[in-house]
Amino acid sequence: MKNIRFSVFAAILLCSVVHFGCDTGSELVLEKEQKGELEYEYVEVDLALKAKLDQMTDAGAVGGEPQIEFYDDREPIRRFWSEEDYLISADLIWENSHLTGAPIRIHQSLERYLEYQHLIPIEELSLVNYEGRLIIGDTLYTLSETSYLVQHMDGPVDEEIDLSTFDPSREMKDYLTKLLQDHGASRLTDVMVLRKSKNPCEKDFPCGKPSRFGFFAGSDPTRSVDHTRICVADFNYPMLRVNSRDSVFTPNAPGAVLMWNTSYTTRWGGVKRRRGIANTQFFKYRKMNNTSGLDYVRSRDIPNEKSASVSVTVTTSRGSKSSSGRLSTWSSMRRTGGRGTRSKHSATFSGVSGLPKDYCIK
Numbered sequence: 318m319k320n321i322r323f324s325v326f327a328a329i330l331l332c333s334v335v336h337f338g339c340d341t342g343s344e345l346v347l348e349k350e351q352k353g354e355l356e357y358e359y360v361e362v363d364l365a366l367k368a369k370l371d372q373m374t375d376a377g378a379v380g381g382e383p384q385i386e387f388y389d390d391r392e393p394i395r396r397f398w399s400e401e402d403y404l405i406s407a408d409l410i411w412e413n414s415h416l417t418g419a420p421i422r423i424h425q426s427l428e429r430y431l432e433y434q435h436l437i438p439i440e441e442l443s444l445v446n447y448e449g450r451l452i453i454g455d456t457l458y459t460l461s462e463t464s465y466l467v468q469h470m471d472g473p474v475d476e477e478i479d480l481s482t483f484d485p486s487r488e489m490k491d492y493l494t495k496l497l498q499d500h501g502a503s504r505l506t507d508v509m510v511l512r513k514s515k516n517p518c519e520k521d522f523p524c525g526k527p528s529r530f531g532f533f534a535g536s537d538p539t540r541s542v543d544h545t546r547i548c549v550a551d552f553n554y555p556m557l558r559v560n561s562r563d564s565v566f567t568p569n570a571p572g573a574v575l576m577w578n579t580s581y582t583t584r585w586g587g588v589k590r591r592r593g594i595a596n597t598q599f600f601k602y603r604k605m606n607n608t609s610g611l612d613y614v615r616s617r618d619i620p621n622e623k624s625a626s627v628s629v630t631v632t633t634s635r636g637s638k639s640s641s642g643r644l645s646t647w648s649s650m651r652r653t654g655g656r657g658t659r660s661k662h663s664a665t666f667s668g669v670s671g672l673p674k675d676y677c678i679k
Contacts (some may be wrong), residue, residue: 593658
C-alpha cells in the first residue's frame with residue numbers, strides 16, 4: 318500500500334504509512350471511499366505528540382513567527398471524527414512549530430488563502446488538502462476563490478461564505494474615520510481622552526471601548542464590545558508622503574499608532590470558533606472631503622532612510638502568540654467562551670519618541 322504524505326511532518330502529527338505503527342505512537346485509520354471523486358481518509362489525534370508537547374514549556378520555545386513550507390504532493394481529503402479532534406490536531410501543529418521550530422506545511426495551491434488567516438489560521442489551513450477540501454464529521458468544506466462552500470458529504474452545497482468581508486484593519490480605519498468626522502475632530506486624541514483605567518497597564522495613552530462597533534456579516538465574525546479595547550498614540554512623522562500622489566514628503570505630518578484587541582467568533586470548520594486578535598499599526602491623518610480621516614501608511618510614504626517597526630503579542634485563555642512587522646502586524650489565538658483578550662504592543666519610528674513599548678491592553 319502506498320505511503321501518504323500529509324501537510325505536517327509524518328513523524329509529528331500523523332503516520333505516513335497506512336496500517337503500520339509510527340515513532341510517535343499515533344494511529345492513522347485509513348478509510349478510502351469512492352463517492353464520485355470524493356476520496357478521503359480518517360485521521361486521529363496524535364496523543365503521543367500531545368503528551369510530549371505538554372511536557373515542554375514556553376521558556377524553551379523557539380518562538381517567533383511560524384515558518385511556512387510549501388509542498389506539491391497530492392493526497393486525499395482529511396476527515397476528522399469530530400470538531401474537537403480537528404481543533405486539537407490544529408493546536409498540536411501550532412504548538413509543535415512554536416516549541417520546536419518545525420515549519421507548518423501548506424499545499425502550494427493554498428498560498429493565496431494565507432491572506433485570510435484571521436478566519437483560517439495557518440495551522441488549520443495546513444489540514445486542507447490540495448483541492449482546498451476538508452471534512453469534519455459529515456460536513457465538507459471547500460475553499461473556492463474568495464469564499465468557502467459548506468455541504469453535507471452526500472448533499473448539495475448548503476452555504477457559500479465570503480472570506481473577504483473580514484478585515485479588522487479596514488474595519489478599524491473606517492470606524493475611527495467616521496468617529497473623527499462625526500465629532501469634527503482632526504486627531505483621535507481629541508475624541509479619545511486619557512482617563513484613569515482599572516487596568517494599570519493603560520496609563521500612557523488614551524484608550525476606550527468602541528460604541529456600536531462590529532464586523533460585517535458574511536462569515537459571521539462578531540465582536541464583543543465589552544471585550545474590545547482601542548488605544549492610540551498620536552505624534553508627528555518627521556517626513557511623510559501624506560497623499561499617495563504626492564511627489565514630495567511633508568515635514569511634521571500628523572500620524573498615529575493604533576493598538577487594539579478584540580474577541581470575535583467565526584464559523585470556519587463548523588460551529589462558532591472563538592478567537593482573540595490584537596493589532597499594532599501605523600496610520601496617517603489626511604483630508605478627506607474637507608474633513609480629517611485616517612489612512613494607512615505604506616512603505617512608499619516613508620523616506621528610504623527612515624525605519625519603522627511594530628510588534629504585538631496576543632494572550633487568550635488558550636495561550637499566546639507574537640508577531641512583528643514594519644508598519645503593521647497582528648496576531649490571533651483561540652480562546653475559551655466568556656474569556657477576553659490581553660495584548661502587548663510596541664512601535665518604533667526613527668526620529669519619533671514617546672511611542673508605545675510593551676504597552677499592554679486588557
